[in-house]
Amino acid sequence: MSFEIERKPHASADTLERGRLRRIQIIEAATQLFARTGYRGTGLAGIAAEVGVTQAALLHHFGTKEKLLEAVVRHRSEQDAPLIERIIGDGGIGMFDRLPLLAEHNVGRPGLSQLFTVLVAENLLPEDPLHEFFGDRYRALRDRIVTALRAGQERTEIRDDVDLVAVSQRLIAGMDGLQLQWLLNPDDTDLVEGFRELAEAMRRELAA
Amino acid sequence: MSFEIERKPHASADTLERGRLRRIQIIEAATQLFARTGYRGTGLAGIAAEVGVTQAALLHHFGTKEKLLEAVVRHRSEQDAPLIERIIGDGGIGMFDRLPLLAEHNVGRPGLSQLFTVLVAENLLPEDPLHEFFGDRYRALRDRIVTALRAGQERTEIRDDVDLVAVSQRLIAGMDGLQLQWLLNPDDTDLVEGFRELAEAMRRELAA
DNA sequence: ACCTACTTGCTGACCGCTAGGTAGGTTGGT
DNA sequence: ACCAACCTACCTAGCGGTCAGCAAGTAGGT
Numbered sequence: 001m002s003f004e005i006e007r008k009p010h011a012s013a014d015t016l017e018r019g020r021l022r023r024i025q026i027i028e029a030a031t032q033l034f035a036r037t038g039y040r041g042t043g044l045a046g047i048a049a050e051v052g053v054t055q056a057a058l059l060h061h062f063g064t065k066e067k068l069l070e071a072v073v074r075h076r077s078e079q080d081a082p083l084i085e086r087i088i089g090d091g092g093i094g095m096f097d098r099l100p101l102l103a104e105h106n107v108g109r110p111g112l113s114q115l116f117t118v119l120v121a122e123n124l125l126p127e128d129p130l131h132e133f134f135g136d137r138y139r140a141l142r143d144r145i146v147t148a149l150r151a152g153q154e155r156t157e158i159r160d161d162v163d164l165v166a167v168s169q170r171l172i173a174g175m176d177g178l179q180l181q182w183l184l185n186p187d188d189t190d191l192v193e194g195f196r197e198l199a200e201a202m203r204r205e206l207a208a
Numbered sequence: 209m210s211f212e213i214e215r216k217p218h219a220s221a222d223t224l225e226r227g228r229l230r231r232i233q234i235i236e237a238a239t240q241l242f243a244r245t246g247y248r249g250t251g252l253a254g255i256a257a258e259v260g261v262t263q264a265a266l267l268h269h270f271g272t273k274e275k276l277l278e279a280v281v282r283h284r285s286e287q288d289a290p291l292i293e294r295i296i297g298d299g300g301i302g303m304f305d306r307l308p309l310l311a312e313h314n315v316g317r318p319g320l321s322q323l324f325t326v327l328v329a330e331n332l333l334p335e336d337p338l339h340e341f342f343g344d345r346y347r348a349l350r351d352r353i354v355t356a357l358r359a360g361q362e363r364t365e366i367r368d369d370v371d372l373v374a375v376s377q378r379l380i381a382g383m384d385g386l387q388l389q390w391l392l393n394p395d396d397t398d399l400v401e402g403f404r405e406l407a408e409a410m411r412r413e414l415a416a
Numbered sequence: 417a418c419c420t421a422c423t424t425g426c427t428g429a430c431c432g433c434t435a436g437g438t439a440g441g442t443t444g445g446t
Numbered sequence: 447a448c449c450a451a452c453c454t455a456c457c458t459a460g461c462g463g464t465c466a467g468c469a470a471g472t473a474g475g476t
Contacts, residue, residue, distance in 0.1 A: 056438085060451065065437090117329055118329050120329070121326050135393045170402070173385025173402075175381075177385035184332060
């Protein structure tokens with residue numbers, strides 16, 4: 001049992017604000033570099049140079065490299081969440097029309113989709129630091145889509161003889177896989193068009 | 209202009225055979241470790257320890273770490289090729305029935321699919337050592353599937369108003385994506401069942 | 417039969433470099 | 447006195463890679 005003691009900061013508001021901004025700068029630089037060269041392939045020195053501070057400054061703010069990675073991933077998740085909600089909307093068949101928005105979002109900033117693709121692949125094993133995080137993330141996204149599709153079933157937009165869990169997994173799989181091919185071979189693959197066709201195929205499959 | 213001189217080996221057949229076996233041992237150990245911890249995350253020392261030789265022995269056989277990686281990847285490609293051909297068979301609609309074979313193959317030896325998933329993700333950028341290799345690999349696989357599906361069109365098993373390239377990309381994407389989710393979350397995902405449903409959905413979509 | 421030249425597999429010692437992380441000090445503000 | 451944001455200097459571990467040399471076997475010349 002411990003009482004929270006009201007702790008007044010012994011540093012100026014300006015100093016505190018400066019630290020907050022610096023932390024964001026670092027997170028953004030790290031995001032770029034992790035996306036480009038992966039977590040294991042990126043050194044703290046490189047990130048520090050990008051920001052214009054010393055390597056020790058990063059450790060001062062985040063403690064360890066792994067904590068920094070956590071911050072990066074959390075920051076990105078928070079930024080992406082609104083877009084995902086916007087696409088899903090009120091669920092049902094209509095969300096398939098808005099799927100290409102996600103592709104456009106990724107095409108515009110290629111580094112961002114790379115970040116998660118690379119990080120997921122670097123955390124496939126249970127002992128990897130972000131394994132649980134990504135496992136949860138995928139489960140949550142799948143459940144969110146299941147819920148959205150179920151709403152569509154209740155509005156009789158979607159046939160009710162389909163396994164929504166399996167369908168959601170297949171939808172996510174299709175998007176991930178297309179993104180992979182696009183990253184590997186940008187000139188050969190039109191991501192937005194790919195998403196559109198994927199959405200159309202699933203729409204036909206699910207329409208009541 | 210140079211004449212090829214018949215060069216007799218100055219080492220015994222036994223010695224030569226021993227080297228060949230050792231090289232395979234190393235490739236197999238490297239395959240396991242690259243799959244588990246990625247290329248960047250795996251040290252030569254670890255591989256050497258697994259085999260029971262010195263780190264220098266690996267360099268003796270393969271020259272550099274990157275050459276070893278090349279050997280690993282080529283070895284796996286050669287081993288997987290027959291299965292892929294068996295699944296595709298004479299093309300057409302029938303190949304969808306045999307798609308779960310690939311899933312069963314991967315479920316049986318989890319490390320193998322991890323290897324390529326991890327390596328692909330580590331080589332997404334043009335400057336990465338295996339970027340071109342994987343780019344070519346995906347293109348070749350896609351073209352192979354296109355050809356197989358076209359055969360199905362000619363036998364009027366498959367409707368002829370579909371974009372076969374896009375369909376092939378979507379098929380590969382679906383399989384890759386499902387594999388990713390399965391690796392991240394093996395208990396939550398039935399890979400074989402996922403492949404079966406993916407195949408069924410595409411079969412329905414394509415059937416004439 | 418013996419020597420020399422050469423090849424292959426491999427070790428042990430070592431090198432330069434980079435990595436993440438630590439310790440102690442400085443500055444400027446509450 | 448205390449605090450946050452730094453920096454300089456440094457530590458240690460690990461990395462890929464080099465090099466000289468040895469053991470064991472083969473080929474050809476004498």
